[in-house]
Every structure is written in C-alpha cells, then in structure tokens.
Amino acid sequence: MGYTLKDICFSYENRVIFSGISLEMETGGFHGVLGPNGSGKTTLLDLLTGHLKPENGNILLDGRRLDGFDAGELAKKCALVPQDFRVNFPFTVAQVVMMGRYPHLGRFSAPGAKDRELVAQAMAATGISDFSGRHVTELSGGERQRVVFARALAQDAACLILDEATSNLDIGHTLALMTLAADRVKNNGLTVISVMQDLNLAARFCRSLVFLKNGRVAAHGPVDEVFTASVIKEVFDVSSSVYFDEIIHCKQVTIL
Ligand SMILES: Nc1ncnc2c1ncn2[C@@H]1O[C@H](COP(=O)(O)OP(=O)(O)OP(=O)(O)O)[C@@H](O)[C@H]1O
Numbered sequence: 537m538g539y540t541l542k543d544i545c546f547s548y549e550n551r552v553i554f555s556g557i558s559l560e561m562e563t564g565g566f567h568g569v570l571g572p573n574g575s576g577k578t579t580l581l582d583l584l585t586g587h588l589k590p591e592n593g594n595i596l597l598d599g600r601r602l603d604g605f606d607a608g609e610l611a612k613k614c615a616l617v618p619q620d621f622r623v624n625f626p627f628t629v630a631q632v633v634m635m636g637r638y639p640h641l642g643r644f645s646a647p648g649a650k651d652r653e654l655v656a657q658a659m660a661a662t663g664i665s666d667f668s669g670r671h672v673t674e675l676s677g678g679e680r681q682r683v684v685f686a687r688a689l690a691q692d693a694a695c696l697i698l699d700e701a702t703s704n705l706d707i708g709h710t711l712a713l714m715t716l717a718a719d720r721v722k723n724n725g726l727t728v729i730s731v732m733q734d735l736n737l738a739a740r741f742c743r744s745l746v747f748l749k750n751g752r753v754a755a756h757g758p759v760d761e762v763f764t765a766s767v768i769k770e771v772f773d774v775s776s777s778v779y780f781d782e783i784i785h786c787k788q789v790t791i792l
Pocket residue numbers: 548549551553571572573574575576577578579580
C-alpha cells in the first residue's frame with residue numbers, strides 16, 4: 537500500500553508539468569524526490585496532498601482514490617511540512633503546533649490531555665520547547681521550520697510529506713530531524729516522502745529515490761540501484777563520483 541500514481545497529467549494553465557507519470561511509493565518507506573529546479577517536485581507533493589488535482593490519471597492512497605477522501609480524512613493520513621511557511625498573525629509556537637491536532641478534534645471541542653501530550657512530545661522532539669511561548673512572527677527561518685515540523689509530527693499522520701523541510705536548518709538540526717523521521721519509519725511504520733536538494737542527505741536517509749526531469753520520472757528505485765553517477769549526470773547534468781562511505785555505511789557523491 538502507500539501511494540500509487542497512474543498516468544498522472546498535470547498542467548498550470550498551458551504549462552505542462554507532467555504528461556503521464558506513474559509511480560509506486562510503498563507504506564513504511566523513506567522516499568526521496570530529487571530533480572532540478574522547476575522539475576515538478578513541489579507540484580508532485582501538492583498532488584499527493586490533494587492541494588492540486590490531476591487532469592488525468594488516478595492517485596491512490598492505500599488503495600483508495602485520493603479524490604474520494606474529504607479534507608479531514610486526508611489530514612489524518614498525511615501531514616505536510618511546506619517549503620515556505622509564513623503567518624502574519626502572532627500565534628505562539630505552542631498554538632501553531634497545536635494546529636496539527638485540529639483534524640483530530642471534534643467541531644467546537646477543545647484540545648484534551650492527549651492533544652497536549654502529543655504537542656509537548658512534538659516540541660521536545662524538534663527542540664523547540666524552550667521557545668513555546670514566543671510568537672512565530674518573531675522567529676528565525678530555521679526556528680520557524682522546526683515549528684512547522686513539530687506541527688506535522690503533532691498531526692500524528694501515517695505519512696509525513698516534507699518539501700525541503702530542512703533547507704533553513706543548520707547541519708546539527710538537519711541531522712536531528714532526518715534521524716527522527718528515519719527512526720519513525722523504522723520503528724513506527726511511518727511513511728516519509730521528502731523533496732531534497734542535498735544528494736548526500738538523500739542517499740543517507742532515504743531508502744528509495746525518485747528522480748524527476750522535464751516532467752518525467754528519470755529514475756526510481758532503491759538508493760543502491762539509482763544513486764549512480766550516470767543518473768546524476770542525466771538529471772542534473774553534472775559529473776560526479778559515487779562511492780560507498782564506510783563510516784556512515786551508505787552511498788555518497790562527490791560532484792566533480
Ligand atoms: N502556480 C503556478 N502557476 C504556474 N506555474 C507554476 C506554478 N507553480 C509552479 N509553476 C511552475 O511549474 C514548474 C514546476 O514547479 P515546482 O515548484 O513543482 O518545481 P520544483 O521542482 O519544486 O522546483 P524547485 O527545486 O525550484 O523548488 C516550474 O517551472 C514553475 O515555474
């Protein structure tokens with residue numbers, strides 16, 4: 537189970553982004569989505585979360601058509617950390633993280649002990665508990681990104697969708713959040729689908745990779761099979777040397 541995309545076509549007005557892509561991303565995997573700027577990575581995530589609708593083709597989530605889910609059901613299945621998150625209203629950090637619980641609350645019902653516990657856990661896991669009372673409008677880009685990550689964790693969905701979710705984070709926080717996501721994949725059966733620009737980070741944390749190029753899937757499969765110099769050349773038009781790193785036990789790349 538997980539996501540199945542069958543012959544997906546999508547255009548923005550008359551700009552064709554996908555003309556018939558098919559993909560399988562199974563439950564309980566850590567899937568990386570890679571590709572050059574403008575190759576359609578964010579568009580793909582927007583299709584997976586139901587924010588955009590395909591013109592043709594079907595997207596199935598756990599075997600069920602995505603357009604058959606209502607927004608509340610989908611929010612319980614899928615939590616998104618968007619590329620850019622801005623709010624103009626001075627909510628506190630804790631209030632924003634609590635927003636992750638809204639899909640689980642009944643209409644007009646206040647958060648209960650379980651909701652507060654999940655919010656506290658998500659803030660602790662992302663290292664933001666110390667500034668839970670601060671206004672999100674006053675945070676740095678990296679601090680805000682950790683707050684949105686915590687909101688997605690609090691949502692407690694089976695699938696976590698990350699759109700360059702660590703782009704503003706320092707290396708320590710990047711490794712901490714990627715390790716947290718990978719641990720939940722391994723131990724809790726979470727599915728992670730993550731757009732990433734950093735090839736080495738993707739090879740280190742993902743189990744499978746989708747490479748997009750010019751609106752098509754250039755390569756898709758386990759990291760061992762598709763993380764190669766020839767795929768990187770085809771997709772990014774750069775020469776590279778791919779090797780197995782004995783210290784961190786995964787493939788890595790040096791761009792030449
Ligand atoms: N709302 C929109 N209206 C029209 N064109 C759009 C819209 N959003 C994105 N595009 C175009 O669609 C293409 C794919 O955009 P998308 O954001 O999916 O790419 P991406 O691979 O995520 O890029 P990046 O690596 O730069 O974040 C780009 O050429 C972009 O200019």
